[in-house]
Amino acid sequence: MxxxxxxxxxxxxxxxxxxxxxxxxxxxxxxxxxxxxxxxxxxxxxxxxxxxxxxxxxxxxxxxxxxxxxxxxxxVDKAAMINGPSINRAEIRRLVSWFDTQFYHDVTGPLLHERMEKRLSQQTSPDAKALREAMKAAIRHLDYTDYLLDHRNWLGGATLSLADLAAAAQISVTDYLGGIDWKSHEQTARWYRGLKSRPSFRPLLSERMEMVGPPSHYDNVDF
CATH class of the missing domain: 3.40.30.10 (Glutaredoxin)
Incomplete structure (x- = not known):
């Protein structure tokens, strides 16, 4: 296994x-x-x-x-997530790389360092300036996901793909760490509510990290 x-x-x-x-x-x-x-x-x-x-x-x-x-x-044949013709698969891979690299560098990574790693391994307080910069970067990135979802059913195209899973993974950790203001990102919020309601996502929402708790809306599908 x-x-x-x-x-x-x-x-x-x-x-x-x-x-x-x-x-x-x-x-x-x-x-x-x-x-x-x-x-x-x-x-x-x-x-x-x-x-x-x-x-x-x-x-x-x-x-x-x-x-x-x-x-x-x-x-595994079931539920292909890098799918469609070559141009679509290239776009899915591009977006996976974007979220894994750029989103993580600008948003998730700094938040994890300041709000989790410093507490667990260094026993020090987060840097307020670094937190503000990460949250500003989150706004820019979610502006981009709003743009994509204005033109597509899913981030990578017409169907659910690995691009959506990569984005949801980064966004869910950022949300857990209190790094997202959802008020100005209704397109992305609607998409994220759909992801949160999927059976594959539910186990993630029930997990907690010691010493670091999520905001009250975190595991609410209808936030």
Whole structure:
């Protein structure tokens, strides 16, 4: 059986979990705190980053969220998430890269560092300026998702795709950390409500990170 090494607020692990849920693939969660630099985990992934997915019975070790997602797309026929003609698949991959790289760099990563990592590993308070900058960046990024959803049914095109799962993974962690003002982003909020109501998403909303709690609307589908 698959084991997924992750922690509750890892957006890249969330992307993989959403894909596993959509495809109906069973797995066991293994809690990993990458900031602890545990030797046994570093033996699996020298970068010390989550997620890592393994199936010991088959001798399979998968590292990096996009590599894991591509593997699942190639090996599980159900619910293709990098779909359509070549131009559509290219657009899906572009958006996945955008959220995994740019959104994480500007928004999710700074919020995780200030509101989670500093508390858990450094026992220090967050930097107010860094939080403000991340929240300003969130507004810019959600302006872009609003624009995309003005022209498409889903972020990547006509159907649900890995672009939506990657975006929802980053946005859900940002929302947990109180980094989003939903009032001015109704298009994105409507799309996100639809994602939150899917069976693949519900397990994420029930999880909590020690010492860091979400806002009251976080697990409300009709926020």
């Amino acid at each position: 698959w084991q997924l090494f992750q922690f509750p607020l890892c957006p890249f692990s969330r992307k993989v979990r959403l894909l596993l849920g959509e495809k109906g693939v069973g797995y066991e969660l293994v809690r990993e705190s990458p900031w602890l630099r545990r030797d046994e985990f570093l033996d699996m992934n020298p970068t010390g980053q989550t997620p890592v997915m393994t199936d010991a019975s088959r001798g399979i070790l998968l590292i990096d969220s996009m590599a894991i997602c591509e593997y699942l797309e190639e090996t």
